[in-house]
Amino acid sequence: MMMKFGLADELADIREEIARLREKEAAVQAAILSFEGPVPAGRFHRIELIERRELVFDKDRLPEKVRDNPRFWRQKVSQSVRCLPIRPQLDRPGWPIRRLVSSSLSH
Numbered sequence: 001m002m003m004k005f006g007l008a009d010e011l012a013d014i015r016e017e018i019a020r021l022r023e024k025e026a027a028v029q030a031a032i033l034s035f036e037g038p039v040p041a042g043r044f045h046r047i048e049l050i051e052r053r054e055l056v057f058d059k060d061r062l063p064e065k066v067r068d069n070p071r072f073w074r075q076k077v078s079q080s081v082r083c084l085p086i087r088p089q090l091d092r093p094g095w096p097i098r099r100l101v102s103s104s105l106s107h
Contacts, residue, residue: 012083 032039032047039047059067066072 008083011081012085015083 033049041047
């Protein structure tokens with residue numbers, strides 16, 4: 001019998017797999033970047049190292065009176081989806097009853 005997962009479980013599983021793949025990608029990429037000399041081509045792919053440069057706006061370089069002025073800020077609303085694990089409660093609270101073992105009770 002095939003078990004049907006809910007959307008929350010499916011999304012969590014996908015995100016776990018993506019995280020695992022990102023870790024693996026980072027490790028392989030680090031090995032490539034630390035490789036001395038040209039990286040040998042694989043059976044179906046070859047490696048090409050690309051260097052990009054871009055200008056990045058640094059708002060921290062603005063004068064404080066401009067940076068802190070609310071007229072230059074706008075509110076942006078976005079939504080995201082978080083996956084939170086549900087911890088199944090296996091035991092009833094307070095069960096089984098745990099009693100202290102006293103040496104005075106033993107005969």
